[in-house]
Amino acid sequence: MKRFEELLHKGYAQSFEISTVLFHEKTEHQDLVIFETPTFGRVMALDNIVQVTTRDEYVYHEMMTHVPLFAKGDATDVLIIGGGDGGILREVLRHGSVKNATMVELDRSVVDLSVKHLPEISAGAFDDPRTDLIITDGVKFVAETDKRFDVIIVDSTDPVGPGEVLFTESFYADCHRCLKDGGVLVTQNGVPFFQGDEVTNTYRRMGKSFSDNGFYTAVVPTYVGGFMTLGWGTDDAGLRDIDAEVLRTRFQQANIKTRYYTPDLHKAAFALPQFILDLMN
Ligand code: AG3
DSSP: OOEEEEEEETTEEEEEEOSEEEEEEEOSSSEEEEEEETTTEEEEEETTEEEEETTTHHHHHHHHHHHHHHHHSOOOEEEEEEOTTSHHHHHHHTOTTOOEEEEEESOHHHHHHHHHHOHHHHTTGGGSTTEEEEESOHHHHHHHOOOOEEEEEEEOOOSSGGGGGGGSHHHHHHHHHTEEEEEEEEEEOOOTTTOHHHHHHHHHHHHTTOSEEEEEEEEOTTSOSSEEEEEEEESOGGGGGOOHHHHHHHHHHHTOOOSSOOHHHHHHTTOOOHHHHHHTO
């Protein structure tokens, strides 16, 4: 029986039984494999690190998207950096307030192969007239664009290889520049039980540009290690503490059916375990 082994964390592995390999090749930027498994459906890994599974993708995609969008309530322009599988884009477009979703992905192959082998993840989102897909380096895009966004979502790989530049002080500063007043930046920030440095570093680096920054959490089974931290940066300190009743009303009016996100969980996700708070000092 063939297996896929992820060796992201020191001395510890995650291993999947492979039913079939659907695709495996080196793209221009990274090694990309998509395989079928008995337990997690289809899995896509980049440079041997699991990015998405059809079984648990909803947790991450809903929390990366609905927390900033329901906190804002009226976002019209959203920027997604990375996220080539289209899962974030799919969730963003479910918000009726959104008029434009700009997605900047480095690796065209990730988009093409996800549409081909993982079609339920983007679920047609790339064909939506509100979508602008731009294949370029996200770092370059935020350094140069004149556009301004209500929400920026950075759906990156881990800070090794092509994703590393998306965890720097200058990148966060450029994201800040691309936000409208009171906009919010959300980032993928790893599993702090194993990747504690990411919390410490991001907290310091984002803090240079944003007057209110921190993290909220989600638990994604295939990002092993318990809580994942999602980075949060804004100059509107009230955004992390929107009244639960307001969130419930917005959620109801948006009429979005979720599998993980609820307004109460949204509130609770900002409560951090002590070991994560300690990493922020
Ligand atoms: N991007 C985040 C993958 C993070 C994996 N890291 C980890 N397990 N620590 C996923 C792309 C989904 N659209």
